[in-house]
Amino acid sequence: MDTVTLSKQNRLFWLGRYAERVYTTTQYMMKQYDHLIDGGTVDYGTFCQKMGIPCVYDSGDDFCRRYLFDSLSPYSVRSSVEAMLGNGMVLRETITSPTLAYLQMAHTAMELAAHSEAPGVELQWVLDDIMAFRGSFDDSVEVETARNITKAGGMVERISLMLRLDWQLERLDRELQKLMNRLYKTDLTPEKDALDVITRRAVGGEDIDRVLLLNSVEGLFRV
Amino acid sequence: MNDLIRHAQQINQQLARYGVKFGIYKNGEFHERLFPFDAIPRVITAREWDSLEKGLIQRVNALNLFLKDVYGEKRIIADGVVPEDFVYRSPGYLPQCEGIVPVKGVYSHISGIDLVKGKDGVWYILEDNLRIPSGASYPLIARELCRRCSPDTFRHNGVLDNRNYGQLLRRTMDSVNTGGINVVFTPGRYNAAYFEHSYLAEQAGAVLAEAGDLYVRDSVLYYRSTQGDQRVGAVYRRVSDEYMDPLTFEASSLIGIPNLMAAYRAGNVAVLNAFGNGVADDKGIYYFVPKMIRYYLKEEPILCNAPTYLPFYEEDRKYVLDHMDTLVIKDVAEAGGYGVVFGSKLTCEQLSDLRNTILAQPRRFIAQEAIDFQDLPIMEGEEQVERKADLRAFVLSGADETVVWPSGLTRFSRNPDSFIVNSSQGGGFKDTWILSR
Amino acid sequence: MRRDLHFYCDILLEFGAPVTGHAFALRCMPPSFPGQEILDVTLDLDPQVPYARQRDGFGNLLQIGRVEGPHDHFRYTARGTARLDMSCRREEPCHPVFRFPSAYTAISPEMEDHLRGLRLPADPADRAWALAQAVRARMTYAPGETGVATTAAQAYASGRGVCQDFAHVYLALARQAGLAARYANGLPEGEGASHAWCEVWLDGCWTGIDPTRGRWTDEGYIRFGVGRDFGDCPIERGVFLGLTDQRQKVFMRVSEQ
Numbered sequence: 001m002d003t004v005t006l007s008k009q010n011r012l013f014w015l016g017r018y019a020e021r022v023y024t025t026t027q028y029m030m031k032q033y034d035h036l037i038d039g040g041t042v043d044y045g046t047f048c049q050k051m052g053i054p055c056v057y058d059s060g061d062d063f064c065r066r067y068l069f070d071s072l073s074p075y076s077v078r079s080s081v082e083a084m085l086g087n088g089m090v091l092r093e094t095i096t097s098p099t100l101a102y103l104q105m106a107h108t109a110m111e112l113a114a115h116s117e118a119p120g121v122e123l124q125w126v127l128d129d130i131m132a133f134r135g136s137f138d139d140s141v142e143v144e145t146a147r148n149i150t151k152a153g154g155m156v157e158r159i160s161l162m163l164r165l166d167w168q169l170e171r172l173d174r175e176l177q178k179l180m181n182r183l184y185k186t187d188l189t190p191e192k193d194a195l196d197v198i199t200r201r202a203v204g205g206e207d208i209d210r211v212l213l214l215n216s217v218e219g220l221f222r223v
Numbered sequence: 224m225n226d227l228i229r230h231a232q233q234i235n236q237q238l239a240r241y242g243v244k245f246g247i248y249k250n251g252e253f254h255e256r257l258f259p260f261d262a263i264p265r266v267i268t269a270r271e272w273d274s275l276e277k278g279l280i281q282r283v284n285a286l287n288l289f290l291k292d293v294y295g296e297k298r299i300i301a302d303g304v305v306p307e308d309f310v311y312r313s314p315g316y317l318p319q320c321e322g323i324v325p326v327k328g329v330y331s332h333i334s335g336i337d338l339v340k341g342k343d344g345v346w347y348i349l350e351d352n353l354r355i356p357s358g359a360s361y362p363l364i365a366r367e368l369c370r371r372c373s374p375d376t377f378r379h380n381g382v383l384d385n386r387n388y389g390q391l392l393r394r395t396m397d398s399v400n401t402g403g404i405n406v407v408f409t410p411g412r413y414n415a416a417y418f419e420h421s422y423l424a425e426q427a428g429a430v431l432a433e434a435g436d437l438y439v440r441d442s443v444l445y446y447r448s449t450q451g452d453q454r455v456g457a458v459y460r461r462v463s464d465e466y467m468d469p470l471t472f473e474a475s476s477l478i479g480i481p482n483l484m485a486a487y488r489a490g491n492v493a494v495l496n497a498f499g500n501g502v503a504d505d506k507g508i509y510y511f512v513p514k515m516i517r518y519y520l521k522e523e524p525i526l527c528n529a530p531t532y533l534p535f536y537e538e539d540r541k542y543v544l545d546h547m548d549t550l551v552i553k554d555v556a557e558a559g560g561y562g563v564v565f566g567s568k569l570t571c572e573q574l575s576d577l578r579n580t581i582l583a584q585p586r587r588f589i590a591q592e593a594i595d596f597q598d599l600p601i602m603e604g605e606e607q608v609e610r611k612a613d614l615r616a617f618v619l620s621g622a623d624e625t626v627v628w629p630s631g632l633t634r635f636s637r638n639p640d641s642f643i644v645n646s647s648q649g650g651g652f653k654d655t656w657i658l659s660r
Numbered sequence: 661m662r663r664d665l666h667f668y669c670d671i672l673l674e675f676g677a678p679v680t681g682h683a684f685a686l687r688c689m690p691p692s693f694p695g696q697e698i699l700d701v702t703l704d705l706d707p708q709v710p711y712a713r714q715r716d717g718f719g720n721l722l723q724i725g726r727v728e729g730p731h732d733h734f735r736y737t738a739r740g741t742a743r744l745d746m747s748c749r750r751e752e753p754c755h756p757v758f759r760f761p762s763a764y765t766a767i768s769p770e771m772e773d774h775l776r777g778l779r780l781p782a783d784p785a786d787r788a789w790a791l792a793q794a795v796r797a798r799m800t801y802a803p804g805e806t807g808v809a810t811t812a813a814q815a816y817a818s819g820r821g822v823c824q825d826f827a828h829v830y831l832a833l834a835r836q837a838g839l840a841a842r843y844a845n846g847l848p849e850g851e852g853a854s855h856a857w858c859e860v861w862l863d864g865c866w867t868g869i870d871p872t873r874g875r876w877t878d879e880g881y882i883r884f885g886v887g888r889d890f891g892d893c894p895i896e897r898g899v900f901l902g903l904t905d906q907r908q909k910v911f912m913r914v915s916e917q
Contacts, residue, residue, distance in 0.1 A: 004449045005436045089242070090412055092421035093431050097241060104242040145449065187449045300756075311760045318757045318888065321717035439683065440726055442712045470685040470724075470897045481683030481899045485724045488714055 004146050008094065009187065011087045012146055013223040015095075016153025018084035022106070023130045024161045025077050026123050029068050033120060036060055050164045051075070068123075069114040081110045081126070096140045102133035148185040155179040156217055163214045176202040179217075194220045224263065224380075228602060230372040231262040237368040243361065246415040253413050258361055259651030261601040262369070265614065265633040266656045275338075275346060275616070276627045278525030281516060283334045283618040283625055286353060286503050288519040290330035293502055294320050304518050305511045308535065308586055313508065314556065315354075315501015317464060319471055319484065326399045326493040327622035331500055333395070333459070334618040335359075335632075338526070342595045347529045349613060351512065353504040354496060355461050358632035358652075359617050360419035363388050363426070365654050366630070381659040385630030389426025391619050396427065396457040398621035399493035403456030405429040406446060408437065410462050410478045420461050429459065439482040442489040457493040464498050506555035506589050507533070530592040534585035543581065543590040547574055550590040552581075565593065599653070601635055610635045614655060631655040662745040663879040664699070665914050667847055669854070670737045671896065672909040678730035679902030686711075686723040687885045688738045688895050690846060695749040696883060701740030707731050720885040720893055727900075734898070741917070744879040751864035758840045758861065762888035765832040768813035774798070775833055788839055788860040788869055795830045795871040808890065823856040823872040824890050830858050830871040831889065843889045844868060849880035851913045854895060859886065882914060 004012070032042050044063035048055035053075040057063035070076040088095060088103040106129035113122035141147045159175050162168055180202050183190060197216035200206040227234075235257075244255040267275070292299050293316070299305050310316055335356025337349040366385050370377050396405045407429045409420035424431035430446060437446055437455065445452040460467060466476040471484040486492045502508065510531045513524040532539035532550070543550060547566045554562035569577065581588050598609035612635040617628040633653040669688055692698045703723060705711065711725035727734060761767060767775075778794055780787045802820035812832040815825035827843055834841040840861035848855045848870075857870040857877060866886075868877030885893030 005432070005447050006449065007433070007435060009449060086412070089417070089421065090431075093407075093425040093429070097422065097425055100242065101240050105240055108239065307756050311757050316757075317717075318755070318892070319717045321755070323717070438681070438726070441710065442714070442724065469899050470683060474897065474899075482685060482724055482726070485685070485712060485714060485722070488716075489712070 004094070004143060004149075004187070008091065008146070009149055010223050011091055012094070012149040013153040013188070013221065015084065015087040015091065016150035016155075017157040018080050018087060019103075019130055019133060019150075020154040020157035021161070022077060022080045022084055023127060024158060024167070025080070026068075026126055028165065028167065029064060029077065030120060030123055032060075033064055036064060047165070052164075068119070071114070078110055078114060081107050094141065094143070094146055095137060099133060099136040099140050102129050102136055105129045106133065144185065145187045148182055149188060152179065152182050152186050152188065152221070153223075155182060156220060159217045160214060163210055163217070173202065173205075179220075188221050188223065190220050191222060224376065226373045227262045227264070227369060227376050230369075231602060233372045234262055234365070234368050235260060237372065238365065241364060241368070242418060243364055244418050246413060246417060259637065260361075260365055261635065261651055261653050263600050263602065263607075264369075264654040264656045265599060265612065266658065268658050269660050272629070272657045274525060278346075279336055279616050279618050279627050280625045281520065281522060281525055282336065282348070282351070282512060283331060283620055285512065285516040285519050286334070286351060287328075287330050287620060289515045290353075290497070290500060290503050291324070291328060292519075294323065294499060299515065299518055302518070304514050305508070306535070309505070309507050309511065310502060312586060313502045313505045315464075315499065315503070315505050317472075317499035317502075320497075320499035323488050323498075325487070325497040326401055326490060329399055329493075329620050329622060330497040331503070332399065332495040332497075332620050333392070334496075334620065335615045336618060337613055337615050339529075339594055339613045340597045342597050344597075346526060347594055348509075348512070348526055349529060350506065350509060351504040352615070353500040354463060356615065356617070357416045357419055357461075358615055358634075359388055359628065360422045360426075361652050362630050362632050362654050364422065365652070369654060380656070383629040383657045383659055385628065385655075385657075388617070388628055388630075389423070389428070391626060391628060392423060392427040392459070393429070395619045395621040396429065396459060396493070396495065398623060399495070400456035401491055401493055403444075403454035403492070404446060406432045406437065406455050406458045408432050408458050408460040408462060408480075410434075410466070414461070416461065423459075427459075434478050434480065437480050437483075439480060439486050442482075442485045442491055444480070444483065444486045444492040455492055457495060459495045464501065467498070506553050507535075507586065510589060529594050532590045534581050534588050534590065539590075540581070540585055543588075544578055547578065547590075549593065551593050552577060552588055552590050555587055555589060567593070599633070599635060601637075601651070601653075608639070610637065610639065612636070612653070629657040661747075661879055662743065664741055664743050664917055665849065665880075665882060666739075666741050666917055667882050668737075668739045668911075668913045669847060670735070670911045672733060672735045673896075673898075674733045674907045674909070675731075675900075675902065676904040676906070677902060678732045679900040679904060680728065680730050682727040682731065682734065682898060682900035684725060684727070684734070684896065684898040686736060686896050687716075687720050687893055688736055689721045689723060690740075690742060690882050690884050691715075691719065691721045694752075695744065695746055697743040697745075697748075699741040699743055701738065704735075704737045706733070706735040706737075716893075718885070718887050718892055720887070736896070742882045744882070746879060749865050749867075752866065754840045754861040754864075754866075756840075757888060758842045759835055761832065761835060763811075763891055764828050764889035765812045765835065767832045767836050768816065771813065771816050771829075771832060772836065774816075775836055780837055784839060784860075785862050785867075787837060788834065788841075788862065788867075789876075791830060791833050791837060791839075792869050792871045792874055795826055795833065796874040799826055799829060801826075801872065808894075826872040827856045827858050828889055830869075834858070834860060842866070842886050843893065844883050844886050845890075845893060845895065846884040847882045847912050847914045849914045851911075853910050854884075854912060855881075856890065857881065880914075 042060035044057050068077045071078050085103045085107045088100050106126050109122050109125035113119035194216040201208045245258050246255050300307050331353040335352035338346050340346050407424035411433050444455040446455050465473045467479045468483045469476045469479050470481050487494050510533050516524045532543050534540040534543050550566045552564045599612040600607050601610050615632040619626050633655045634650050636650050709725050709727050711723045714722045716722050800820050806821040806825050812828035815821040816829050831841050842859050844859050845856045859866040859868050887893035
């Protein structure tokens, strides 16, 4: 069925963003967990500032636990998993039941992780399930524009997190170019000013202020 | 069968993997629950099914003719077979539908007929659901998963494949489609049966839509898509009549489609099921269904009703008042397992209150003999126990034919003392096998 | 007595802020039937949008359409000429639903008591008349105290209301007293707002009776719609997107040519 409503556009885009957010922040937090094992510290104050979320944590351990698993906080990774599944659930007949099942599995794994003493194993399942989701999504979503909207959402989220967290910045230019390529294969209309800024960096190689670049990526689509 | 029971845990894991859930509201909050599944199937032999199938088709055909008659010529009332009180006082009767003939004259496209099997081996009809009967998706997906977990079971037992429900639904929709896409219309994610809405849309190859996705222009229903508006030819709606069109019915509804009634009236869209079907699945009208079969089809009913009394008739009223302590009394205005009272469980005071209510409003109640159901085995931990169960059969009526899905939803009560198997009251479900021999 | 009456019905809805996706269903064009012949009629909509004409389940004329883009008002103006002649009325069948209570006209125990105390005449026409007088005796005309959602039982309990409430109370009592009766609305001769009255099925003919004014209707009443109660035949219903307040200005006039 090659039809996508405007409300579905929104869900597809945010499905991509949340799946990517869960994937990247889970990876990031697994690294922080590992760091704590050797008695290292976590600069969660700076993390919260960069992410633009309230800092309500009182230790590195508390941060690792609650940023991941606090179901009452809208900023936790667990809440992002809820939002990811919620967007997937309303897209069943577009993304197919087998694809949706991987989101359901990631959700189940996250619930198990939240109740685990050593959540690393279950968090790895979350990552596995999201990878499987991506593969299944690619394979089973027939409508190309639908596929590209979700992918564009994922790219926006990934670049946003890279810029916020200084995470894998060496891959930034490659990701920006991928986003530019994807842009025209969606039905989405990009904001002109934001697109200009991104083009200057991705195509012209210009050195752009990081905050301006971040705002441009975040504001590229009004979905 | 033992192999299936051994794999019960795996099957339940698979059901969780696919998010097979239903929603309930508790203290005003929405929760989703897994629908408990019991691995031991209900088994119906080919011979038994043959008569059930014929009886169900006969019943649904008669009910469709009744709906056409009630909103048209009203012969059955004029001929004194159904008293007008049971039509015009029914909350399901919608005079707004007078004179409208739905596309191809089909009113109840998807009918859910609830039956129980008595200890005497006889199947009894419990009630007809001609508005938006739900539940087909659960046995549909459960079968897929049972086959995956225990292939041997299905290699050896000759179970008719039930995974064609999506195609049957699609064929039904296509047969009444007026030229446009097929849509499943849902009130949204927070509806108890959202899983089913989205799963059936996928299985039938239809588009799942909510209120904002559809609108009526020039008496035609359209779906807003990014490629422009698309005409809708058939809408399988999972929203009840009163909320479907705020300009015709409940004005405050936010989940409906304004002026859908105009598109429907003009014959520009098929609505599955039609508006106003509630007049035919009322607990009061149930009593008259065997009479309808004789009246419209000139045939003897193949399936029987549970023995039912209408306090509306003086003779029945006397019997009901004399036998209240053994009868099941149902309030015709209630649904979903509510408003059902077992006389044997009432105190003297409650009996006397009920007696007075029946005397004051005889039309509001029906009374039935409590059927001695055959219990079905379920697994409770490692132990096998017997529980009450019913069967909802799904009957699909398109423009040219009426077919019965070779399966059904078997619901059971987990509470050993309860006769009520409704999922909103904590029951579970089983697969229903129809054997090829 | 044959009369040709010119009617003019102008209703303006004003929105505090622009609204969109405005779907409407109007019943503002009177139909022709024996006793009322519409010689000519036009309907103007502003914003000007096309509308479809249909008949609802009660036989009323419907005008259905949609204003898609932002608009801060919606105005509909119906005008035309009606030829009224009570002597042209014909016998017609009565739909049984008009003998049963409806959403707005369910009877309350105190109304039943009242009815029992009335000692109504056996002749249906006399009974219909006696009931209208009983409603007039019980109810006081009091604008602004009831709303569109007020039921017959509520209006009866307060003893106050407008024409819609008088009609609902009348219908509840009349149906309980064994008469087939229905709600009617439209324009009476003169200037002002629309009016609601009732029709009772007497000797096979729908006969108008106005419980608010305590009289049978005559060639001064142009009928727009009928139904079980107000809910079946409102002159205008609409839904739109936008959070705003809404004001309504109504002007109607019926006069001899």
